Amino acid sequence: MTNFELYNPVNYVFGKGQIAKLNELVPTHTKILLAYGGGSIFKNGIYDQVKTALSGFDIVEFGGIEPNPRYETLMKAVEIIRAEKIGFILAVGGGSVIDGAKFISAAVTYEGDAIEILRKRILFKDTSAVIPFGTVLTLPATGSEMNSGAVVSIEATQEKLTLGGSALFPKFSIVDPTCIESLPKRQLQNGVVDAFTHVMEQYLTYQHDALLQDRLAESILQTLIEIGPKVVEEPTNYKLASNFVWCATMALNGLIQKGVPSDWATHMIGHELTALYEIDHARTLAIIGPNLYKVMFETKKDKLAQYGQRVWNLNGSSTDEIAEKAIEKTIDFLHTMGMKTKLSENAQDIEKTADSIVQRFQERGWLALGEKQNITLDKVREIVEMSY
Numbered sequence: 253m254t255n256f257e258l259y260n261p262v263n264y265v266f267g268k269g270q271i272a273k274l275n276e277l278v279p280t281h282t283k284i285l286l287a288y289g290g291g292s293i294f295k296n297g298i299y300d301q302v303k304t305a306l307s308g309f310d311i312v313e314f315g316g317i318e319p320n321p322r323y324e325t326l327m328k329a330v331e332i333i334r335a336e337k338i339g340f341i342l343a344v345g346g347g348s349v350i351d352g353a354k355f356i357s358a359a360v361t362y363e364g365d366a367i368e369i370l371r372k373r374i375l376f377k378d379t380s381a382v383i384p385f386g387t388v389l390t391l392p393a394t395g396s397e398m399n400s401g402a403v404v405s406i407e408a409t410q411e412k413l414t415l416g417g418s419a420l421f422p423k424f425s426i427v428d429p430t431c432i433e434s435l436p437k438r439q440l441q442n443g444v445v446d447a448f449t450h451v452m453e454q455y456l457t458y459q460h461d462a463l464l465q466d467r468l469a470e471s472i473l474q475t476l477i478e479i480g481p482k483v484v485e486e487p488t489n490y491k492l493a494s495n496f497v498w499c500a501t502m503a504l505n506g507l508i509q510k511g512v513p514s515d516w517a518t519h520m521i522g523h524e525l526t527a528l529y530e531i532d533h534a535r536t537l538a539i540i541g542p543n544l545y546k547v548m549f550e551t552k553k554d555k556l557a558q559y560g561q562r563v564w565n566l567n568g569s570s571t572d573e574i575a576e577k578a579i580e581k582t583i584d585f586l587h588t589m590g591m592k593t594k595l596s597e598n599a600q601d602i603e604k605t606a607d608s609i610v611q612r613f614q615e616r617g618w619l620a621l622g623e624k625q626n627i628t629l630d631k632v633r634e635i636v637e638m639s640y
């Protein structure tokens with residue numbers, strides 16, 4: 253096991269009715285920016301719950317944060333915070349709103365052009381230099397409610413870039429599983445697949461000696477396989493909903509990544525597909541993931557076989573055979589979860605996709621990805637072309 257530090261200061265407040273606790277969690281005597289997305293919170297009653305819990309607090313509202321939040325939109329919130337001297341942000345929404353709040357939090361006192369936060373991948377470690385924020389999660393998927401990373405798109409250049417650092421953990425996150433009841437089927441499917449792929453990015457590498465991390469990762473995968481197809485059909489079932497939201501958080505709150513290698517190339521390539529074609533984040537992962545496992549088969553086959561045996565109960569006469577079957581099982585699962593695993597089923601005019609992605613990675617100096625840094629630009633091209 254490699255050395256690690258485990259630091260996660262998020263006060264994770266889980267369960268039915270927990271939004272009522274907001275008045276104990278947000279700071280008093282400061283103005284609050286209530287950040288939200290396109291308005292789903294007005295239809296499902298979450299806005300009313302938040303406002304009731306925070307009656308008497310000084311709140312400025314900022315709506316319109318898009319799915320795949322835009323730098324251009326978020327900068328408007330930054331201006332409001334500066335002008336109104338706001339001291340706390342409450343993000344009410346899915347990963348996009350929470351990620352947006354992280355960017356806003358970092359940008360308010362950033363000296364210099366805030367676009368550098370994304371372009372230069374600035375790490376934020378000083379909590380006194382960011383605006384504190386809390387979240388009310390409405391869509392389980394990204395784990396953003398309990399991690400310190402975020403992804404923001406720059407509309408002008410069609411780029412999707414990351415930011416983060418230990419100062420960007422939420423102060424608290426309220427996770428009420430009943431919030432998923434109003435999610436469209438497509439978003440429920442996305443949530444399961446995003447969480448599943450987060451685990452795969454941190455697990456499906458090579459064999460190492462961190463036994464517990466492997467078992468934790470496998471248990472999250474097995475739970476998602478068990479409940480994923482059911483929760484999409486029955487989001488009002490509290491047993492399914494509560495296990496789903498907890499899996500999504502556990503998949504990317506840092507725990508399973510400690511002491512082990514990780515890949516993340518599926519995400520890095522997938523983000524480009526969202527930037528280019530506006531394909532939902534999870535759907536890009538379903539397009540890229542299995543092809544990445546195929547192209548990187550020699551690197552990943554031992555772990556693929558372990559995954560096949562332990563997660564899918566597969567057997568076979570050789571490592572290669574079990575590993576191949578494990579990829580097929582994964583693709584079947586993605587189809588069961590409503591994913592279309594070819595790029596051409598999700599976007600049009602895709603012939604130049606591999607060229608564009610390779611060129612962008614080259615310009616950014618991303619010449620080698622993956623747990624062994626052996627996903628070179630040639631491999632990226634092969635993975636993307638295999639995905640057409």
Ligand code: NZQ
Pocket residue numbers: 288289290291292293296317318319320321345346347348349351390391392393394395396399401402403431432433434435436439442443446504519533
């Ligand atoms: O905007 P509103 O009106 O709220 O509607 C949203 C949005 O249209 C809707 N929605 C959310 N909660 C709802 C609801 N509709 C009905 N009922 C509810 N309870 O769902 C739509 C999608 O929301 P969004 O926040 O975009 O989805 P998600 O949570 O999947 O977030 C995706 C973003 O997170 C990034 C992705 O790249 C993408 O930009 N990621 C963030 C990560 C992180 N911070 O750690 C890691 C991930 O890998 C991912 O990259």
Ligand code: ZN
Pocket residue numbers: 394446449450519533
């Ligand atoms: Zn993801």
